[in-house]
Amino acid sequence: MICSRAEIEKKRQEALEKLAKKGLSPIKSDSKIRNSVTNCANFPISPNIKTPSKVIIHNQKPYERSSERFNGNKVAKGISEFYGANKVNSLTFSLISSEKFSVNMSSYSNAVIDVFKQIPSKNYDSNSRSWFFHIKDYNLIFSKLTLIKSQYNLKIEKLPTFVVSFLQKPTKNCDIDINRLDTELSQTLLPFQLEGLRFGIERNGRCLIADDMGLGKTFQALAIMNYYADDWPLLIVTTASMKHVWEETITKYLTSVPILQVQYMTASKDYIGDAKILIISHDLMSRCCDKLLERNFGCIIIDESHTLKNFKAKITQAATKLAKRAKRIVLLSGTPALSRPSELYSQLSLIDDNFFGSFIEYATRYCNLQKTHFGLDSSGKSNLQELDIILTRKFMIRRTKEDVMKCMPKKTQEIIRLDVKLQNFSETERKSLEVLANRYAATEKSKDKHSLLLTFFSETAKIKIPSVCSYILSMLEKNIKFLVFAHHLIVLNAVEDVLKSKNRKYIRIDGSTTGDQRKYFVDKFQTDDNYICAILSITAANAGITLTAAQIVVFAELHWNPSILSQAEARAHRIGQENPVIIQYLLAHGTADDSIWPLLQSKQDILNEVGLYG
Structure with a gap:
């Protein structure tokens, strides 16, 4: 493309107007800009324009950005941000005990370190690169950091006021009469x-x-x-x-x-x-x-x-x-x-x-x-x-x-893998389980996920019944008192049918059992050696009863709350128990157990962190 002198002059004027609107002024005078035109391979100059014998270069330092020629302040700010001069430094306060807290920095700061060194209870751990202080010095360190907060662009994530004020109060010890x-x-x-x-x-x-x-x-x-x-x-x-x-x-x-x-x-x-x-x-x-x-x-x-x-x-x-x-x-x-x-x-x-x-x-x-x-x-x-x-x-x-209770009998937990493949259930039931498992894994919404889990859990109960009953038959041969926990009525009924078929005495406590009946059944199981098994609903009998006559606790089904299972285990493992207790969880591969068991572990980890799970 060949541009005439008039076209070049028009473009030059447009460029000057754009600079004026932005509040910027050209570096060179109008006459110098006219004389600083260079040849370009893609844009040949009109023959009418004389090519200057010497190409004039802008007064520019090596590696200088073009934007620096128009706004030095903007560039300086951009460079300082790039190199971290104005980068926010986050200081996080964390409580590590009732007497100590730590402060962690997102990036190194000499000014912050100088503040730390002024605190009487300071302690630095080189392995974790953390600073530790006594809770009594919290107000002191916080006030000092607040003074330099704006100067060094600090973001302080402090401890809650109610936590600090409570921990700084002296502990109360009293003698009881x-x-x-x-x-x-x-x-x-x-x-x-x-x-x-x-x-x-x-x-x-x-x-x-x-x-x-x-x-x-x-x-x-x-x-x-x-x-x-x-x-x-x-x-x-x-x-x-x-x-x-x-x-x-x-x-x-x-x-x-x-x-x-x-x-x-x-x-x-x-x-x-x-x-x-x-x-x-x-x-x-x-x-x-x-x-x-x-x-x-x-x-x-x-x-x-x-x-x-x-x-x-x-x-x-x-x-x-x-x-x-x-x-x-x-x-x-x-x-x-x-x-x-x-x-x-x-x-x-x-x-x-x-x-x-x-x-x-x-x-x-x-x-x-x-x-x-x-x-x-x-x-x-x-x-x-x-x-x-x-x-x-x-x-x-x-x-x-x-x-x-140092002398408390030991409690052992075991996982028993049921081989449901040996049982006679239809291919339709197998496919139904696979579909439910895939849908549960693919669902993200917690409400929908829990609804699917309940359906999956219900289908699992039907599939596990033959294997569970087979295991209960083997338990009867040991002639040891045991508890069987289940969630669904069909599972409780199936276990009861097994005991009836073998003419063995048992008790059953579920949601329909009255308070008076519960007491009568518990007393029977605890005092009468002929009662070999207690069939119990996980939700109805996980608390409020003592069944220390049993030495084995069998969970035919799971529950999604680890605390419910822990309470159920404690029906046998409590004060008054004289023998070691064995807890057995019957799990079946390819069923809802594969989803519920990891869920239980995750919830248990959370409760462990708060000190609410043994």
Whole structure:
């Protein structure tokens, strides 16, 4: 293409106008630009234009960017950003114990290091490249870093104020007067149970006892409330199946309380005006909340408190109203959180409703709260080490059987692989399982995934029945008492049919079993050697019963909550057990077991981080 002198002049004017609009001025004068035209192979110059004998080059330094000729400030800023002069340096505070915290830097900074070196309790770990400080110096280091924050472009992720202020308070140690307890109760308490009593007294009768199943949480709760008998009446909220356990324990060990002043509420119309101790179910508590509020219970024990995991549920709202009026409240649960940290909030709020603030604040810090298309998602986890420290220091005492019962018989867990291929089921059933497995693996939405898992789980029950029954037959040959846990009725019925066919005595506890029947069945199994097996529903019989006569616990089916399984295991492995206990999980390849088992491991890892799984 050949350009005429007029066209070149027109383009030159357009370029000058563009520079003027951008607020930039050309480096050379108009005459110099005219004389700095060079030849270009792709754009030949018109013959009418004389080629200069010397090509004029702009006054430009070697390797200088073209943009530098127009705006030196902009370029300087770009270079400084590229080389990190204005790069944000994130400082993350993390709690590592009740007395120490660490500060980690995203990038090195001499100014920050100089601040660290001024702190009296400083300690540097060369392996992890982390700085550690005592919690008493938190305010000092934070204030010093705040002074240089803007100058060195620091982003400080500090510890929550409620955590720091709590940990900086001196710990409270008090002497307890054991003579304030009823003699029968005080003489029954084991050393670790006395420690649980002390823990509750040091927290003014507001705490969570989360000891492993079978370690006598009932005795510890009654001891704490017996210590504060002046603040009664006492309300005990429990499951319907535990009514007899509480009644028997109170009658036997709290001899100072007249039997007529211990009542169990069975209907909303029941008169409770004279009750010194009232026992009520969780469901009835939510339905009779106003009536209970009128009674002004000064002390409350809530058994199996994990049932209050949903702070929006009516039962939780009723418990919250009662807890605000009570001076003392003790929560009992061997599994406070069944699978995630969010389930703890409502229980901890019953003990101290001001500590964490709102659920949003709690979930943001400890549940990795996320905004999704379906609303806020609080099913995650974050800062679990910090949460574990706060739980242990303020709210919760937890001991496992291994911690306190050194002479406790050993518990062994085994996985038994069932060979379902040897059983006679149709090819259609096989393909159905494969389709469900593939759909479950491909689904990402948690709601849809859980729905598919339930369907997959139900189909698995049908497939496993022949293999499970075959295994139960082999167990009968050993002539040792054992428990069989299952979830679906068809599996429970199939196991029962096997025992009937062999004329062996057994007990069965499921959702249709009444409280009186449960007690009768448990006593039969515990005292009569002819009863060889207990057929149990995982959801209906995982708590509230003691079956230490058994030495083997067989899980014919799984459950998606590891805490539920742990509770079920503890029916046999608890105080009173004299023999080693073997736990057997019957798993079948190619079924829902392949999906549920890894899910259990993942949930267990989360609970381990918060110190809620033995």
